[in-house]
Amino acid sequence: MPYTPVDYAPYDFANRRHIGPSPEEMQAMLDTLGVESLDALIDATVPETIRQKEPLSFGKAMSEQKVLRRLREVADKNMVMRSLIGQGYHGTITPPVIARNIFENPAWYTAYTPYQPEISQGRLEALLNYQTMIADLTGLEIANASLLDEATAAAEAMALAQRAGKSKATAFFVDQDCHPQTIDVIRTRAEPLGWDVIVGDPFADLDPSAVFGAIFQYPGTYGHCHDFTDVIASLHDAKALAVVAADPLALCLLKSPGEMGADIAIGNTQRFGVPLGAGGPHAAYMACRDAYKRSMPGRIVGVSIDARGNRAYRLSLQTREQHIRREKATSNVCTAQALLAVMASMYAVFHGPKGLRAIAEQVHQKAVRVKRALAEAGYTIVNDTYFDTITVEVGAPRDAILHAAEEAGINLRRVGNTRIGIALDEATWNAEITTLLKVMGGVDSGPLPGYELPEGLIRQSAYLTHPTFHHNRSEAEMTRYMRRLADRDLALDRAMIPLGSCTMKLNATAEMMAVSWPEFADIHPFAPAHQRAGYAEMVEDLSDKLCQITGYDAISMQPNSGAQGEYAGLLTIRAYHAANGGAERNICLIPVNAHGTNPASAQMVGYKVVVVKCTERGDIDVEDFRAKAEAAGDKLAACMITYPSTHGVFEETVTEVCEITHAHGGQVYLDGANLNAMVGLSQPGKIGADVSHLNLHKTFCIPHGGGGPGMGPIGVGAHLAPYLPGHVNEGGAGAVSAATFGSPSLLPISWAYCLMMGGEGLTQATKIAILNANYIAKRLEGAYDVLYRGTSGNVAHECIIDTRPLKDAAGVTVDDVAKRLIDSGFHAPTMSWPVAGTLMIEPTESEPKAELDRFCEAMLSIREEARLIENGTLDRDNNPLSNAPHTMEDLVGNWDRPYTREQACFPAGAFRVDKYWAPVNRVDNAYGDRNLVCSCPPLEEYLDAAE
Ligand SMILES: *Cc1c(COP(=O)(O)O)cnc(C)c1O
Numbered sequence: 001m002p003y004t005p006v007d008y009a010p011y012d013f014a015n016r017r018h019i020g021p022s023p024e025e026m027q028a029m030l031d032t033l034g035v036e037s038l039d040a041l042i043d044a045t046v047p048e049t050i051r052q053k054e055p056l057s058f059g060k061a062m063s064e065q066k067v068l069r070r071l072r073e074v075a076d077k078n079m080v081m082r083s084l085i086g087q088g089y090h091g092t093i094t095p096p097v098i099a100r101n102i103f104e105n106p107a108w109y110t111a112y113t114p115y116q117p118e119i120s121q122g123r124l125e126a127l128l129n130y131q132t133m134i135a136d137l138t139g140l141e142i143a144n145a146s147l148l149d150e151a152t153a154a155a156e157a158m159a160l161a162q163r164a165g166k167s168k169a170t171a172f173f174v175d176q177d178c179h180p181q182t183i184d185v186i187r188t189r190a191e192p193l194g195w196d197v198i199v200g201d202p203f204a205d206l207d208p209s210a211v212f213g214a215i216f217q218y219p220g221t222y223g224h225c226h227d228f229t230d231v232i233a234s235l236h237d238a239k240a241l242a243v244v245a246a247d248p249l250a251l252c253l254l255k256s257p258g259e260m261g262a263d264i265a266i267g268n269t270q271r272f273g274v275p276l277g278a279g280g281p282h283a284a285y286m287a288c289r290d291a292y293k294r295s296m297p298g299r300i301v302g303v304s305i306d307a308r309g310n311r312a313y314r315l316s317l318q319t320r321e322q323h324i325r326r327e328k329a330t331s332n333v334c335t336a337q338a339l340l341a342v343m344a345s346m347y348a349v350f351h352g353p354k355g356l357r358a359i360a361e362q363v364h365q366k367a368v369r370v371k372r373a374l375a376e377a378g379y380t381i382v383n384d385t386y387f388d389t390i391t392v393e394v395g396a397p398r399d400a401i402l403h404a405a406e407e408a409g410i411n412l413r414r415v416g417n418t419r420i421g422i423a424l425d426e427a428t429w430n431a432e433i434t435t436l437l438k439v440m441g442g443v444d445s446g447p448l449p450g451y452e453l454p455e456g457l458i459r460q461s462a463y464l465t466h467p468t469f470h471h472n473r474s475e476a477e478m479t480r481y482m483r484r485l486a487d488r489d490l491a492l493d494r495a496m497i498p499l500g501s502c503t504m505k506l507n508a509t510a511e512m513m514a515v516s517w518p519e520f521a522d523i524h525p526f527a528p529a530h531q532r533a534g535y536a537e538m539v540e541d542l543s544d545k546l547c548q549i550t551g552y553d554a555i556s557m558q559p560n561s562g563a564q565g566e567y568a569g570l571l572t573i574r575a576y577h578a579a580n581g582g583a584e585r586n587i588c589l590i591p592v593n594a595h596g597t598n599p600a601s602a603q604m605v606g607y608k609v610v611v612v613k614c615t616e617r618g619d620i621d622v623e624d625f626r627a628k629a630e631a632a633g634d635k636l637a638a639c640m641i642t643y644p645s646t647h648g649v650f651e652e653t654v655t656e657v658c659e660i661t662h663a664h665g666g667q668v669y670l671d672g673a674n675l676n677a678m679v680g681l682s683q684p685g686k687i688g689a690d691v692s693h694l695n696l697h698k699t700f701c702i703p704h705g706g707g708g709p710g711m712g713p714i715g716v717g718a719h720l721a722p723y724l725p726g727h728v729n730e731g732g733a734g735a736v737s738a739a740t741f742g743s744p745s746l747l748p749i750s751w752a753y754c755l756m757m758g759g760e761g762l763t764q765a766t767k768i769a770i771l772n773a774n775y776i777a778k779r780l781e782g783a784y785d786v787l788y789r790g791t792s793g794n795v796a797h798e799c800i801i802d803t804r805p806l807k808d809a810a811g812v813t814v815d816d817v818a819k820r821l822i823d824s825g826f827h828a829p830t831m832s833w834p835v836a837g838t839l840m841i842e843p844t845e846s847e848p849k850a851e852l853d854r855f856c857e858a859m860l861s862i863r864e865e866a867r868l869i870e871n872g873t874l875d876r877d878n879n880p881l882s883n884a885p886h887t888m889e890d891l892v893g894n895w896d897r898p899y900t901r902e903q904a905c906f907p908a909g910a911f912r913v914d915k916y917w918a919p920v921n922r923v924d925n926a927y928g929d930r931n932l933v934c935s936c937p938p939l940e941e942y943l944d945a946a947e
Pocket of ligand 1: 502
């Protein structure tokens with residue numbers, strides 16, 4: 001017989017990477033649905049009126065190896081230099097044990113935000129370590145588990161000072177020594193809220209009675225270290241609050257903001273082992289006095305107890321957040337920088353207080369060495385006090401010096417016309433200092449020249465005294481600590497995470513690799529543009545593809561999260577109105593089922609939120625929408641809608657809603673978080689929307705990192721393009737993020753995804769996402785009602801199932817269902833949003849049929865358990881649902897439950913050998929809020945727990 005080759009492409013995208021079900025499985029699923037073909041399903045589901053006419057045409061899918069070569073090509077156009085620019089970003093050494101075991105470890109980076117505390121104890125502990133570290137270093141009582149970047153943290157601090165302070169003033173004072181990007185982001189934030197920003201010298205220009213708060217940089221952007229104690233006292237006398245933006249490494253040697261009397265401290269933990277990444281992602285921190293904890297933005301990890309009374313961690317004070325308080329929330333920040341906060345905390349665990357202090361001392365000594373040599377060479381050093389940064393007056397030859405330094409591989413900061421800034425860091429070598437001094441004509445006196453810290457500012461107080469920061473720090477111990485924490489958590493590397501609206505899809509390894517390449521990781525955001533040519537090329541090509549996908553004309557890569565995209569998009573709309581005689585427009589229509597960040601963002605630009613009703617079927621109530629748009633009249637600024645709707649349905653009325661908005665002069669903000677249901681099939685920019693954010697950490701494969709990082713670029717129509725945010729570094733203004741392109745080192749992930757999929761593959765992914773969701777809806781039929789469906793009876797890429805009948809019949813709550821899924825080895829779907837008592841399931845295209853089936857079996861068995869409670873076979877108050885999740889602890893010792901151990905621990909879906917064991921029983925939420933503890937509990941409690 002002649003040889004017959006197999007009909008199979010080993011590296012075909014469809015089989016091997018992003019598309020979960022095999023062709024055979026797809027067929028079986030279509031059979032279950034009783035649909036002839038995938039295209040028939042899509043035609044029935046996605047309304048004709050919104051369908052994309054032309055297929056995406058950006059080339060064929062590229063193989064993984066080809067994409068890696070393309071990434072390498074682009075990477076080679078970025079120049080890896082030693083950047084001593086400072087301005088909030090510093091060279092650092094990521095301990096390899098952390099780089100590999102956290103940064104490059106899917107157990108950490110594929111986790112979701114820890115809303116289900118029982119399966120999140122590992123990252124919650126790491127984030128609690130972070131909060132403890134920040135509280136200690138800043139000398140304040142409460143810290144959150146990260147904000148987006150230093151500049152937005154500063155803007156958040158201003159808003160907190162306004163909210164929590166007692167002053168009636170409407171101005172905010174900004175130290176002229178704050179980083180320029182911080183000043184700009186503060187200005188952007190203050191303007192729509194009607195707050196004046198006064199930039200000046202805190203020791204000469206500050207009138208405390210004229211402001212509700214003030215921010216000081218410590219050390220200043222040009223290197224000075226000032227003691228703000230007296231200025232802060234004068235602010236307090238006037239009932240104004242004080243914010244200090246502090247470098248955490250400097251705080252290892254210098255008096256803390258808390259000891260100066262500051263109310264709030266913010267800053268960037270990048271230099272705690274997180275690569276520069278051309279501007280991000282890094283974790284910004286915020287700490288404040290205890291009195292302001294309920295007004296603080298961002299997530300706060302707290303300590304509570306579980307059903308056995310054992311210590312357990314959870315996110316505390318969630319009642320402050322947008323998903324509950326909407327426009328009254330403390331901030332719109334949702335996705336933050338959890339993974340980077342974890343890295344920074346591990347850096348502190350790894351080095352301990354002595355190690356951090358030693359690093360800070362070395363950095364300072366390098367600065368002393370450079371400063372002395374330059375002073376001896378006859379230069380004037382502008383700042384008389386310093387930690388790591390000096391500003392040098394060099395006169396006319398300034399540009400020649402910058403150039404010569406660059407030739408020698410070193411970037412320095414351009415300050416004014418005749419000065420340069422030099423910021424020394426952990427990664428600066430001896431040889432570099434010698435080279436730098438040679439360039440500047442100085443003579444190197446050699447290492448260890450001593451200390452020149454300002455006397456009154458030398459830190460006396462201890463920090464990181466907690467045992468967590470006193471492991472013996474052998475690599476073996478460090479590795480095991482991180483592994484132990486990772487094992488407590490359930491991330492995508494173990495099971496599907498069917499979170500509606502959050503699109504927890506595959507983060508392919510090939511997409512992730514370039515993020516750690518030095519050509520992407522070790523680039524300073526303010527390095528000369530020609531050194532970032534690879535980044536520019538990638539940003540341009542990705543923007544171009546995203547424009548094609550969305551049907552928009554321009555993209556801004558600046559927003560660091562979806563919520564920041566909303567904020568940026570609304571600012572863009574606002575600026576457009578102002579330029580077109582619509583400065584008075586301030587009403588924003590938002591449907592009742594909108595994501596909480598929508599109203600929270602609208603509030604940030606000074607818009608008045610008017611809520612629009614939904615119909616029984618879950619669609620926007622068009623008549624109510626029309627009435628409210630008419631009532632708003634020429635005050636209508638915008639509407640914010642989500643498409644497909646947060647109910648998981650392609651609403652046919654979307655074009656009408658856009659038309660009504662436009663007829664009244666408003667702009668349409670279409671929340672693009674659900675773009676995974678649209679790519680290749682429908683384009684927001686073509687169905688009537690004017691602006692959308694795209695969550696690259698949802699649809700475009702950036703991992704969730706346990707609550708960040710993310711990227712929320714916005715696409716806009718041509719008429720809005722002139723009003724997109726600018727950046728001081730590019731000579732612009734109106735920035736919403738510290739860095740020009742937000743968190744650019746994440747972009748290779750989304751770019752690689754687009755390249756590996758091609759237009760056709762991306763469209764196929766969308767179709768399979770819709771197939772998978774409809775398959776689940778079908779399999780759960782009879783056991784659970786699907787709340788909303790389109791006119792065809794299909795759902796989009798997610799479905800909402802009703803668990804309220806279980807409550808009525810058997811007293812089983814939606815919580816019980818979510819926690820019981822843990823016993824089966826699953827993360828629960830989105831709980832009680834947008835409808836209380838329901839679960840929103842989004843399987844994504846990444847999940848193979850076997851995993852979908854395992855999930856459905858778990859859900860069906862839960863329904864069956866509820867039925868057994870209903871008919872009295874299982875006890876109403878002591879059953880596998882009410883006691884879920886079950887731990888190993890439950891199994892040992894006396895078993896006195898009216899159901900078996902087998903039933904408890906191995907429900908349908910649970911793996912026999914690879915069983916996931918929750919490390920704690922159900923966590924008591926109320927206890928944690930009543931007894932708020934947001935830093936590592938004292939040693940005695942560890943001893944108690946061990947007994
Ligand atoms: C996730 C999400 C957001 C917010 O995105 P973040 O990146 O978390 O700020 C906004 N709207 C919807 C519908 C979302 O699902």
